[in-house]
Amino acid sequence: MKSILLAFTAVLFLSGCSAPSYKSTNLNHFDAPEIVIIKDTATRAGFQNTMEKWLTDNNYQYVIKPESSPHDLDKLTIEYVGFWAWDLALFLHKAEIKGFHKGQRVADIEFNAPNNFNLNKYGDADKRISNMMDLMFGKVTVEQ
Secondary structure, eight states: OHHHHHHHHHHHHHHTTOOOEEEEEOOSSOOOSOEEEEOOTTSOHHHHHHHHHHHHHTTOOEEEEOTTOOOOTTSEEEEEEEEEEESSSEEEEEEEEEEEETTEEEEEEEEEOOSSSOGGGGSOHHHHHHHHHHHHTTSSOTTO
16 A cells, blocks of 8 residues: 555656656748648637737748648648646647648647646746747757
């Protein structure tokens, strides 16, 4: 019984240590004259709004296309998805932004905030989405 309690406590403690994290394969200074964002209707509108603000602030031209639109092979096409979770407050739990050009995936950014005892999961979603865009366009690295 003592060993079961000790094992449970260890698992509980270790799961509480997981902090939000990013994984990234970025574009490496990709210069696209125009960017297409494929709207994800299942994701909260604020996600797309933050991406649009980031693109505008960084002088990128973009258009929004419906969810079922085919990729324009001559333009950078961005697809995204975000999932929110509830743990005393709503927070961005998981997110992914993918970039495609000429039929190939050229960028893949993932964010994960485990739903555990770490209070860092409650960070600002807009800032985290902007960080993902910075990663995608090579303005920062995961280490930064």
